[in-house]
Amino acid sequence: MSQQIYISGEYFSRDDAKISVYDHGLLYGDGVFEGMRIYSGKVFRLHDHMVRLWESALAISLPIPMSIDEMTATVNECVAKNGLDDGYIRLIITRGTGTLGLNPYTCSDPQVIIIADKVALYPAEMYEQGLELVTASTIRNHPAALSPRIKSLNYLNNIMAQMEALKAGCVEAVMLNTKGEVAECTGDNLFIVRRGKLYTPPIDAGILEGITRAVVLELAEAAGIETHETPLTRHDIFIADECFLTGSAAEVIAAVKLDDRVIGTGKPGPITNQLNKAFRELVSS
Structure with missing residues:
Protein backbone atom coordinates (compact mmCIF):
# COMPACT_ATOMS: atom_id res chain seq x y z
CA MET A 1 0.00 0.00 0.00
CA SER A 2 1.45 3.37 -1.02
CA GLN A 3 1.66 6.10 1.59
CA GLN A 4 -1.24 8.55 1.56
CA ILE A 5 -0.76 12.03 3.02
CA TYR A 6 -3.75 14.16 3.95
CA ILE A 7 -3.71 17.86 3.05
CA SER A 8 -6.81 19.90 3.76
CA GLY A 9 -9.47 17.49 2.58
CA GLU A 10 -7.53 15.47 -0.02
CA TYR A 11 -5.08 12.58 -0.02
CA PHE A 12 -1.87 12.64 -2.01
CA SER A 13 1.05 10.30 -2.60
CA ARG A 14 4.27 11.27 -0.86
CA ASP A 15 5.76 12.72 -4.06
CA ASP A 16 2.64 14.75 -4.83
CA ALA A 17 2.01 16.11 -1.30
CA LYS A 18 2.83 19.82 -1.61
CA ILE A 19 1.94 23.19 -0.08
CA SER A 20 2.58 26.72 -1.31
CA VAL A 21 6.04 28.23 -0.88
CA TYR A 22 4.15 31.28 0.41
CA ASP A 23 2.70 29.32 3.33
CA HIS A 24 3.72 31.06 6.55
CA GLY A 25 4.33 27.67 8.13
CA LEU A 26 7.26 27.31 5.73
CA LEU A 27 8.31 30.95 5.62
CA TYR A 28 8.22 31.67 9.35
CA GLY A 29 7.51 28.45 11.25
CA ASP A 30 4.04 29.88 11.87
CA GLY A 31 1.98 26.88 12.87
CA VAL A 32 1.56 24.10 15.39
CA PHE A 33 1.84 20.33 15.33
CA GLU A 34 1.42 17.09 17.25
CA GLY A 35 3.44 13.87 17.09
CA MET A 36 1.42 10.78 18.05
CA ARG A 37 2.09 7.05 18.25
CA ILE A 38 -0.04 4.36 16.68
CA TYR A 39 -0.31 1.08 18.61
CA SER A 40 -2.36 -1.83 17.29
CA GLY A 41 -4.01 0.44 14.75
CA LYS A 42 -5.11 3.03 17.30
CA VAL A 43 -3.64 6.45 18.07
CA PHE A 44 -2.45 6.54 21.68
CA ARG A 45 -4.03 9.26 23.86
CA LEU A 46 -5.53 10.88 20.78
CA HIS A 47 -7.92 13.10 22.74
CA ASP A 48 -5.07 14.44 24.91
CA HIS A 49 -3.10 15.29 21.78
CA MET A 50 -6.12 17.04 20.27
CA VAL A 51 -6.59 19.16 23.39
CA ARG A 52 -2.91 20.18 23.37
CA LEU A 53 -3.07 20.98 19.64
CA TRP A 54 -6.09 23.23 20.15
CA GLU A 55 -4.43 24.97 23.10
CA SER A 56 -1.24 25.56 21.08
CA ALA A 57 -3.30 27.01 18.22
CA LEU A 58 -5.33 29.18 20.59
CA ALA A 59 -2.13 30.57 22.12
CA ILE A 60 -0.94 31.85 18.72
CA SER A 61 -4.41 32.88 17.45
CA LEU A 62 -4.37 30.24 14.73
CA PRO A 63 -7.85 29.10 13.66
CA ILE A 64 -8.18 25.37 13.00
CA PRO A 65 -10.64 24.85 10.14
CA MET A 66 -12.46 21.88 11.69
CA SER A 67 -13.74 20.74 15.06
CA ILE A 68 -11.91 18.41 17.45
CA ASP A 69 -14.36 15.63 16.59
CA GLU A 70 -13.81 16.15 12.86
CA MET A 71 -10.03 16.21 13.33
CA THR A 72 -10.16 13.04 15.43
CA ALA A 73 -12.16 11.25 12.73
CA THR A 74 -9.77 12.45 10.01
CA VAL A 75 -6.70 11.27 11.92
CA ASN A 76 -8.26 7.84 12.39
CA GLU A 77 -9.23 7.75 8.71
CA CYS A 78 -5.63 8.55 7.71
CA VAL A 79 -4.30 5.74 9.92
CA ALA A 80 -6.74 3.27 8.36
CA LYS A 81 -6.05 4.47 4.81
CA ASN A 82 -2.31 3.85 5.35
CA GLY A 83 -2.89 0.43 6.91
CA LEU A 84 -0.61 1.13 9.86
CA ASP A 85 -0.75 -1.21 12.83
CA ASP A 86 2.17 0.45 14.62
CA GLY A 87 3.61 3.78 13.56
CA TYR A 88 3.59 7.52 14.01
CA ILE A 89 1.33 10.42 13.08
CA ARG A 90 2.57 13.94 12.41
CA LEU A 91 -0.36 16.36 12.45
CA ILE A 92 0.47 19.89 11.27
CA ILE A 93 -1.57 23.07 11.13
CA THR A 94 0.05 25.92 9.19
CA ARG A 95 -1.05 29.53 9.08
CA GLY A 96 -1.60 29.16 5.33
CA THR A 97 -0.64 31.12 2.23
CA GLY A 98 0.12 34.81 2.73
CA THR A 99 2.60 37.43 1.60
CA LEU A 100 6.34 37.63 2.13
CA GLY A 101 5.78 39.98 5.06
CA LEU A 102 5.32 38.85 8.67
CA ASN A 103 1.67 39.95 8.86
CA PRO A 104 -0.29 36.75 9.72
CA TYR A 105 -3.58 38.43 8.84
CA THR A 106 -2.71 38.17 5.14
CA CYS A 107 -3.15 34.39 5.52
CA SER A 108 -6.66 33.06 5.09
CA ASP A 109 -6.39 29.32 4.44
CA PRO A 110 -4.83 27.37 7.34
CA GLN A 111 -3.57 24.02 6.05
CA VAL A 112 -4.20 20.73 7.85
CA ILE A 113 -1.54 18.12 7.05
CA ILE A 114 -1.55 14.57 8.40
CA ILE A 115 1.39 12.25 7.77
CA ALA A 116 1.18 8.61 8.87
CA ASP A 117 4.47 6.72 8.75
CA LYS A 118 6.84 4.41 10.59
CA VAL A 119 9.24 5.84 13.18
CA ALA A 120 12.36 4.64 14.98
CA LEU A 121 13.83 7.52 16.97
CA TYR A 122 16.75 5.66 18.60
CA PRO A 123 18.55 2.39 17.74
Missing part, protein backbone atom coordinates in the same frame (compact mmCIF):
# COMPACT_ATOMS: atom_id res chain seq x y z
CA ALA A 124 17.22 -0.70 19.55
CA GLU A 125 20.46 -1.18 21.50
CA MET A 126 20.05 2.23 23.15
CA TYR A 127 16.77 1.06 24.70
CA GLU A 128 18.64 -1.90 26.20
CA GLN A 129 21.80 -0.09 27.30
CA GLY A 130 20.63 3.50 27.82
CA LEU A 131 21.84 6.60 26.03
CA GLU A 132 24.40 9.28 26.82
CA LEU A 133 23.54 12.96 27.21
CA VAL A 134 25.42 16.24 27.06
CA THR A 135 24.36 19.60 28.43
CA ALA A 136 23.64 22.03 25.62
CA SER A 137 24.94 25.60 25.79
CA THR A 138 21.77 26.57 23.89
CA ILE A 139 19.18 27.30 26.57
CA ARG A 140 15.46 26.64 26.28
CA ASN A 141 13.36 29.52 24.97
CA HIS A 142 12.30 31.97 27.66
CA PRO A 143 8.57 31.38 28.32
CA ALA A 144 7.94 35.12 27.95
CA ALA A 145 9.47 35.06 24.44
CA LEU A 146 7.94 31.87 23.03
CA SER A 147 6.36 29.50 25.51
CA PRO A 148 7.72 25.94 25.24
CA ARG A 149 4.18 24.84 26.11
CA ILE A 150 3.24 25.80 22.54
CA LYS A 151 4.16 22.93 20.23
CA SER A 152 4.99 25.24 17.36
CA LEU A 153 6.60 24.56 13.98
CA ASN A 154 9.54 26.74 15.04
CA TYR A 155 11.92 24.15 16.50
CA LEU A 156 15.17 25.99 15.77
CA ASN A 157 15.89 26.31 19.50
CA ASN A 158 15.74 22.52 19.84
CA ILE A 159 17.63 21.92 16.60
CA MET A 160 20.58 24.06 17.72
CA ALA A 161 20.82 22.02 20.93
CA GLN A 162 20.45 18.79 18.96
CA MET A 163 23.41 19.82 16.79
CA GLU A 164 25.52 20.21 19.92
CA ALA A 165 24.55 16.70 21.02
CA LEU A 166 25.38 15.15 17.64
CA LYS A 167 28.74 16.93 17.46
CA ALA A 168 29.54 15.50 20.91
CA GLY A 169 28.70 11.99 19.71
CA CYS A 170 25.34 11.82 21.51
CA VAL A 171 21.78 11.68 20.24
CA GLU A 172 20.24 13.90 22.93
CA ALA A 173 21.13 16.98 24.95
CA VAL A 174 19.84 18.37 28.23
CA MET A 175 18.56 21.92 27.81
CA LEU A 176 18.62 24.34 30.74
CA ASN A 177 16.19 27.20 31.26
CA THR A 178 17.04 30.85 31.85
CA LYS A 179 17.56 30.12 35.57
CA GLY A 180 20.15 27.44 34.84
CA GLU A 181 17.72 24.71 35.87
CA VAL A 182 17.05 21.56 33.87
CA ALA A 183 14.15 22.08 31.48
CA GLU A 184 13.97 19.14 29.09
CA CYS A 185 15.90 17.48 26.29
CA THR A 186 15.69 18.54 22.65
CA GLY A 187 12.67 16.34 21.98
CA ASP A 188 11.90 14.55 25.24
CA ASN A 189 10.93 15.23 28.85
CA LEU A 190 13.36 14.16 31.57
CA PHE A 191 12.94 12.21 34.81
CA ILE A 192 15.34 11.14 37.55
CA VAL A 193 15.01 8.61 40.33
CA ARG A 194 16.55 9.31 43.73
CA ARG A 195 16.12 7.01 46.73
CA GLY A 196 13.08 5.37 45.22
CA LYS A 197 11.30 8.65 44.42
CA LEU A 198 10.57 10.04 40.97
CA TYR A 199 11.38 13.66 40.06
CA THR A 200 10.73 15.70 36.92
CA PRO A 201 10.89 19.44 36.15
CA PRO A 202 7.58 21.30 36.63
CA ILE A 203 5.66 22.93 33.80
CA ASP A 204 6.90 26.41 34.79
CA ALA A 205 10.51 25.27 34.26
CA GLY A 206 9.93 26.01 30.57
CA ILE A 207 8.94 22.60 29.20
CA LEU A 208 6.40 21.09 26.88
CA GLU A 209 3.54 19.39 28.72
CA GLY A 210 4.42 15.97 27.38
CA ILE A 211 1.64 13.43 26.89
CA THR A 212 3.98 10.51 27.62
CA ARG A 213 5.32 12.45 30.61
CA ALA A 214 1.78 12.62 32.02
CA VAL A 215 1.24 8.90 31.35
CA VAL A 216 4.44 7.98 33.21
CA LEU A 217 3.40 10.11 36.19
CA GLU A 218 0.07 8.27 36.23
CA LEU A 219 1.78 4.88 36.03
CA ALA A 220 4.20 5.80 38.82
CA GLU A 221 1.41 6.90 41.13
CA ALA A 222 -0.56 3.73 40.36
CA ALA A 223 2.53 1.69 41.28
CA GLY A 224 2.92 3.53 44.58
CA ILE A 225 6.06 5.41 43.50
CA GLU A 226 6.24 8.85 45.10
CA THR A 227 6.40 11.55 42.42
CA HIS A 228 7.57 15.16 42.55
CA GLU A 229 7.37 17.91 39.93
CA THR A 230 10.13 20.15 41.19
CA PRO A 231 13.01 22.27 39.85
CA LEU A 232 16.13 20.22 39.05
CA THR A 233 19.72 21.14 38.28
CA ARG A 234 22.52 19.18 36.59
CA HIS A 235 23.71 18.30 40.09
CA ASP A 236 20.49 16.37 40.64
CA ILE A 237 21.13 14.31 37.52
CA PHE A 238 24.76 13.69 38.47
CA ILE A 239 23.76 12.22 41.85
CA ALA A 240 20.61 10.45 40.63
CA ASP A 241 20.21 6.70 40.95
CA GLU A 242 18.47 6.58 37.57
CA CYS A 243 17.51 8.89 34.72
CA PHE A 244 15.19 8.38 31.78
CA LEU A 245 13.49 10.34 29.02
CA THR A 246 9.93 10.22 27.72
CA GLY A 247 8.25 11.30 24.50
CA SER A 248 5.70 10.12 21.97
CA ALA A 249 8.40 9.05 19.52
CA ALA A 250 11.01 8.07 22.13
CA GLU A 251 8.51 6.36 24.46
CA VAL A 252 10.52 5.56 27.64
CA ILE A 253 14.32 5.30 27.37
CA ALA A 254 17.03 5.30 30.05
CA ALA A 255 19.89 7.81 30.12
CA VAL A 256 23.07 6.46 31.71
CA LYS A 257 25.57 9.32 31.31
CA LEU A 258 25.53 13.09 31.38
CA ASP A 259 28.62 15.02 30.28
CA ASP A 260 30.72 11.84 30.55
CA ARG A 261 29.59 11.27 34.16
CA VAL A 262 27.96 7.93 34.84
CA ILE A 263 24.42 8.11 36.26
CA GLY A 264 23.74 5.50 38.92
CA THR A 265 25.13 2.12 37.86
CA GLY A 266 25.52 3.18 34.26
CA LYS A 267 22.68 0.88 33.23
CA PRO A 268 18.88 1.25 33.03
CA GLY A 269 17.67 1.09 36.64
CA PRO A 270 14.91 -0.97 38.25
CA ILE A 271 12.32 1.82 38.47
CA THR A 272 13.04 2.87 34.88
CA ASN A 273 12.54 -0.74 33.80
CA GLN A 274 9.39 -1.07 35.92
CA LEU A 275 7.81 2.03 34.41
CA ASN A 276 8.93 1.07 30.92
CA LYS A 277 7.28 -2.33 31.34
CA ALA A 278 4.09 -0.73 32.64
CA PHE A 279 4.10 1.65 29.68
CA ARG A 280 4.55 -1.22 27.21
CA GLU A 281 1.70 -3.11 28.83
CA LEU A 282 -0.54 -0.04 28.66
CA VAL A 283 0.06 0.69 24.98
CA SER A 284 -0.26 -2.97 24.01
CA SER A 285 -3.65 -3.19 25.73
Whole structure:
Protein backbone atom coordinates (compact mmCIF):
# COMPACT_ATOMS: atom_id res chain seq x y z
CA MET A 1 0.00 0.00 0.00
CA SER A 2 1.45 3.37 -1.02
CA GLN A 3 1.66 6.10 1.59
CA GLN A 4 -1.24 8.55 1.56
CA ILE A 5 -0.76 12.03 3.02
CA TYR A 6 -3.75 14.16 3.95
CA ILE A 7 -3.71 17.86 3.05
CA SER A 8 -6.81 19.90 3.76
CA GLY A 9 -9.47 17.49 2.58
CA GLU A 10 -7.53 15.47 -0.02
CA TYR A 11 -5.08 12.58 -0.02
CA PHE A 12 -1.87 12.64 -2.01
CA SER A 13 1.05 10.30 -2.60
CA ARG A 14 4.27 11.27 -0.86
CA ASP A 15 5.76 12.72 -4.06
CA ASP A 16 2.64 14.75 -4.83
CA ALA A 17 2.01 16.11 -1.30
CA LYS A 18 2.83 19.82 -1.61
CA ILE A 19 1.94 23.19 -0.08
CA SER A 20 2.58 26.72 -1.31
CA VAL A 21 6.04 28.23 -0.88
CA TYR A 22 4.15 31.28 0.41
CA ASP A 23 2.70 29.32 3.33
CA HIS A 24 3.72 31.06 6.55
CA GLY A 25 4.33 27.67 8.13
CA LEU A 26 7.26 27.31 5.73
CA LEU A 27 8.31 30.95 5.62
CA TYR A 28 8.22 31.67 9.35
CA GLY A 29 7.51 28.45 11.25
CA ASP A 30 4.04 29.88 11.87
CA GLY A 31 1.98 26.88 12.87
CA VAL A 32 1.56 24.10 15.39
CA PHE A 33 1.84 20.33 15.33
CA GLU A 34 1.42 17.09 17.25
CA GLY A 35 3.44 13.87 17.09
CA MET A 36 1.42 10.78 18.05
CA ARG A 37 2.09 7.05 18.25
CA ILE A 38 -0.04 4.36 16.68
CA TYR A 39 -0.31 1.08 18.61
CA SER A 40 -2.36 -1.83 17.29
CA GLY A 41 -4.01 0.44 14.75
CA LYS A 42 -5.11 3.03 17.30
CA VAL A 43 -3.64 6.45 18.07
CA PHE A 44 -2.45 6.54 21.68
CA ARG A 45 -4.03 9.26 23.86
CA LEU A 46 -5.53 10.88 20.78
CA HIS A 47 -7.92 13.10 22.74
CA ASP A 48 -5.07 14.44 24.91
CA HIS A 49 -3.10 15.29 21.78
CA MET A 50 -6.12 17.04 20.27
CA VAL A 51 -6.59 19.16 23.39
CA ARG A 52 -2.91 20.18 23.37
CA LEU A 53 -3.07 20.98 19.64
CA TRP A 54 -6.09 23.23 20.15
CA GLU A 55 -4.43 24.97 23.10
CA SER A 56 -1.24 25.56 21.08
CA ALA A 57 -3.30 27.01 18.22
CA LEU A 58 -5.33 29.18 20.59
CA ALA A 59 -2.13 30.57 22.12
CA ILE A 60 -0.94 31.85 18.72
CA SER A 61 -4.41 32.88 17.45
CA LEU A 62 -4.37 30.24 14.73
CA PRO A 63 -7.85 29.10 13.66
CA ILE A 64 -8.18 25.37 13.00
CA PRO A 65 -10.64 24.85 10.14
CA MET A 66 -12.46 21.88 11.69
CA SER A 67 -13.74 20.74 15.06
CA ILE A 68 -11.91 18.41 17.45
CA ASP A 69 -14.36 15.63 16.59
CA GLU A 70 -13.81 16.15 12.86
CA MET A 71 -10.03 16.21 13.33
CA THR A 72 -10.16 13.04 15.43
CA ALA A 73 -12.16 11.25 12.73
CA THR A 74 -9.77 12.45 10.01
CA VAL A 75 -6.70 11.27 11.92
CA ASN A 76 -8.26 7.84 12.39
CA GLU A 77 -9.23 7.75 8.71
CA CYS A 78 -5.63 8.55 7.71
CA VAL A 79 -4.30 5.74 9.92
CA ALA A 80 -6.74 3.27 8.36
CA LYS A 81 -6.05 4.47 4.81
CA ASN A 82 -2.31 3.85 5.35
CA GLY A 83 -2.89 0.43 6.91
CA LEU A 84 -0.61 1.13 9.86
CA ASP A 85 -0.75 -1.21 12.83
CA ASP A 86 2.17 0.45 14.62
CA GLY A 87 3.61 3.78 13.56
CA TYR A 88 3.59 7.52 14.01
CA ILE A 89 1.33 10.42 13.08
CA ARG A 90 2.57 13.94 12.41
CA LEU A 91 -0.36 16.36 12.45
CA ILE A 92 0.47 19.89 11.27
CA ILE A 93 -1.57 23.07 11.13
CA THR A 94 0.05 25.92 9.19
CA ARG A 95 -1.05 29.53 9.08
CA GLY A 96 -1.60 29.16 5.33
CA THR A 97 -0.64 31.12 2.23
CA GLY A 98 0.12 34.81 2.73
CA THR A 99 2.60 37.43 1.60
CA LEU A 100 6.34 37.63 2.13
CA GLY A 101 5.78 39.98 5.06
CA LEU A 102 5.32 38.85 8.67
CA ASN A 103 1.67 39.95 8.86
CA PRO A 104 -0.29 36.75 9.72
CA TYR A 105 -3.58 38.43 8.84
CA THR A 106 -2.71 38.17 5.14
CA CYS A 107 -3.15 34.39 5.52
CA SER A 108 -6.66 33.06 5.09
CA ASP A 109 -6.39 29.32 4.44
CA PRO A 110 -4.83 27.37 7.34
CA GLN A 111 -3.57 24.02 6.05
CA VAL A 112 -4.20 20.73 7.85
CA ILE A 113 -1.54 18.12 7.05
CA ILE A 114 -1.55 14.57 8.40
CA ILE A 115 1.39 12.25 7.77
CA ALA A 116 1.18 8.61 8.87
CA ASP A 117 4.47 6.72 8.75
CA LYS A 118 6.84 4.41 10.59
CA VAL A 119 9.24 5.84 13.18
CA ALA A 120 12.36 4.64 14.98
CA LEU A 121 13.83 7.52 16.97
CA TYR A 122 16.75 5.66 18.60
CA PRO A 123 18.55 2.39 17.74
CA ALA A 124 17.22 -0.70 19.55
CA GLU A 125 20.46 -1.18 21.50
CA MET A 126 20.05 2.23 23.15
CA TYR A 127 16.77 1.06 24.70
CA GLU A 128 18.64 -1.90 26.20
CA GLN A 129 21.80 -0.09 27.30
CA GLY A 130 20.63 3.50 27.82
CA LEU A 131 21.84 6.60 26.03
CA GLU A 132 24.40 9.28 26.82
CA LEU A 133 23.54 12.96 27.21
CA VAL A 134 25.42 16.24 27.06
CA THR A 135 24.36 19.60 28.43
CA ALA A 136 23.64 22.03 25.62
CA SER A 137 24.94 25.60 25.79
CA THR A 138 21.77 26.57 23.89
CA ILE A 139 19.18 27.30 26.57
CA ARG A 140 15.46 26.64 26.28
CA ASN A 141 13.36 29.52 24.97
CA HIS A 142 12.30 31.97 27.66
CA PRO A 143 8.57 31.38 28.32
CA ALA A 144 7.94 35.12 27.95
CA ALA A 145 9.47 35.06 24.44
CA LEU A 146 7.94 31.87 23.03
CA SER A 147 6.36 29.50 25.51
CA PRO A 148 7.72 25.94 25.24
CA ARG A 149 4.18 24.84 26.11
CA ILE A 150 3.24 25.80 22.54
CA LYS A 151 4.16 22.93 20.23
CA SER A 152 4.99 25.24 17.36
CA LEU A 153 6.60 24.56 13.98
CA ASN A 154 9.54 26.74 15.04
CA TYR A 155 11.92 24.15 16.50
CA LEU A 156 15.17 25.99 15.77
CA ASN A 157 15.89 26.31 19.50
CA ASN A 158 15.74 22.52 19.84
CA ILE A 159 17.63 21.92 16.60
CA MET A 160 20.58 24.06 17.72
CA ALA A 161 20.82 22.02 20.93
CA GLN A 162 20.45 18.79 18.96
CA MET A 163 23.41 19.82 16.79
CA GLU A 164 25.52 20.21 19.92
CA ALA A 165 24.55 16.70 21.02
CA LEU A 166 25.38 15.15 17.64
CA LYS A 167 28.74 16.93 17.46
CA ALA A 168 29.54 15.50 20.91
CA GLY A 169 28.70 11.99 19.71
CA CYS A 170 25.34 11.82 21.51
CA VAL A 171 21.78 11.68 20.24
CA GLU A 172 20.24 13.90 22.93
CA ALA A 173 21.13 16.98 24.95
CA VAL A 174 19.84 18.37 28.23
CA MET A 175 18.56 21.92 27.81
CA LEU A 176 18.62 24.34 30.74
CA ASN A 177 16.19 27.20 31.26
CA THR A 178 17.04 30.85 31.85
CA LYS A 179 17.56 30.12 35.57
CA GLY A 180 20.15 27.44 34.84
CA GLU A 181 17.72 24.71 35.87
CA VAL A 182 17.05 21.56 33.87
CA ALA A 183 14.15 22.08 31.48
CA GLU A 184 13.97 19.14 29.09
CA CYS A 185 15.90 17.48 26.29
CA THR A 186 15.69 18.54 22.65
CA GLY A 187 12.67 16.34 21.98
CA ASP A 188 11.90 14.55 25.24
CA ASN A 189 10.93 15.23 28.85
CA LEU A 190 13.36 14.16 31.57
CA PHE A 191 12.94 12.21 34.81
CA ILE A 192 15.34 11.14 37.55
CA VAL A 193 15.01 8.61 40.33
CA ARG A 194 16.55 9.31 43.73
CA ARG A 195 16.12 7.01 46.73
CA GLY A 196 13.08 5.37 45.22
CA LYS A 197 11.30 8.65 44.42
CA LEU A 198 10.57 10.04 40.97
CA TYR A 199 11.38 13.66 40.06
CA THR A 200 10.73 15.70 36.92
CA PRO A 201 10.89 19.44 36.15
CA PRO A 202 7.58 21.30 36.63
CA ILE A 203 5.66 22.93 33.80
CA ASP A 204 6.90 26.41 34.79
CA ALA A 205 10.51 25.27 34.26
CA GLY A 206 9.93 26.01 30.57
CA ILE A 207 8.94 22.60 29.20
CA LEU A 208 6.40 21.09 26.88
CA GLU A 209 3.54 19.39 28.72
CA GLY A 210 4.42 15.97 27.38
CA ILE A 211 1.64 13.43 26.89
CA THR A 212 3.98 10.51 27.62
CA ARG A 213 5.32 12.45 30.61
CA ALA A 214 1.78 12.62 32.02
CA VAL A 215 1.24 8.90 31.35
CA VAL A 216 4.44 7.98 33.21
CA LEU A 217 3.40 10.11 36.19
CA GLU A 218 0.07 8.27 36.23
CA LEU A 219 1.78 4.88 36.03
CA ALA A 220 4.20 5.80 38.82
CA GLU A 221 1.41 6.90 41.13
CA ALA A 222 -0.56 3.73 40.36
CA ALA A 223 2.53 1.69 41.28
CA GLY A 224 2.92 3.53 44.58
CA ILE A 225 6.06 5.41 43.50
CA GLU A 226 6.24 8.85 45.10
CA THR A 227 6.40 11.55 42.42
CA HIS A 228 7.57 15.16 42.55
CA GLU A 229 7.37 17.91 39.93
CA THR A 230 10.13 20.15 41.19
CA PRO A 231 13.01 22.27 39.85
CA LEU A 232 16.13 20.22 39.05
CA THR A 233 19.72 21.14 38.28
CA ARG A 234 22.52 19.18 36.59
CA HIS A 235 23.71 18.30 40.09
CA ASP A 236 20.49 16.37 40.64
CA ILE A 237 21.13 14.31 37.52
CA PHE A 238 24.76 13.69 38.47
CA ILE A 239 23.76 12.22 41.85
CA ALA A 240 20.61 10.45 40.63
CA ASP A 241 20.21 6.70 40.95
CA GLU A 242 18.47 6.58 37.57
CA CYS A 243 17.51 8.89 34.72
CA PHE A 244 15.19 8.38 31.78
CA LEU A 245 13.49 10.34 29.02
CA THR A 246 9.93 10.22 27.72
CA GLY A 247 8.25 11.30 24.50
CA SER A 248 5.70 10.12 21.97
CA ALA A 249 8.40 9.05 19.52
CA ALA A 250 11.01 8.07 22.13
CA GLU A 251 8.51 6.36 24.46
CA VAL A 252 10.52 5.56 27.64
CA ILE A 253 14.32 5.30 27.37
CA ALA A 254 17.03 5.30 30.05
CA ALA A 255 19.89 7.81 30.12
CA VAL A 256 23.07 6.46 31.71
CA LYS A 257 25.57 9.32 31.31
CA LEU A 258 25.53 13.09 31.38
CA ASP A 259 28.62 15.02 30.28
CA ASP A 260 30.72 11.84 30.55
CA ARG A 261 29.59 11.27 34.16
CA VAL A 262 27.96 7.93 34.84
CA ILE A 263 24.42 8.11 36.26
CA GLY A 264 23.74 5.50 38.92
CA THR A 265 25.13 2.12 37.86
CA GLY A 266 25.52 3.18 34.26
CA LYS A 267 22.68 0.88 33.23
CA PRO A 268 18.88 1.25 33.03
CA GLY A 269 17.67 1.09 36.64
CA PRO A 270 14.91 -0.97 38.25
CA ILE A 271 12.32 1.82 38.47
CA THR A 272 13.04 2.87 34.88
CA ASN A 273 12.54 -0.74 33.80
CA GLN A 274 9.39 -1.07 35.92
CA LEU A 275 7.81 2.03 34.41
CA ASN A 276 8.93 1.07 30.92
CA LYS A 277 7.28 -2.33 31.34
CA ALA A 278 4.09 -0.73 32.64
CA PHE A 279 4.10 1.65 29.68
CA ARG A 280 4.55 -1.22 27.21
CA GLU A 281 1.70 -3.11 28.83
CA LEU A 282 -0.54 -0.04 28.66
CA VAL A 283 0.06 0.69 24.98
CA SER A 284 -0.26 -2.97 24.01
CA SER A 285 -3.65 -3.19 25.73
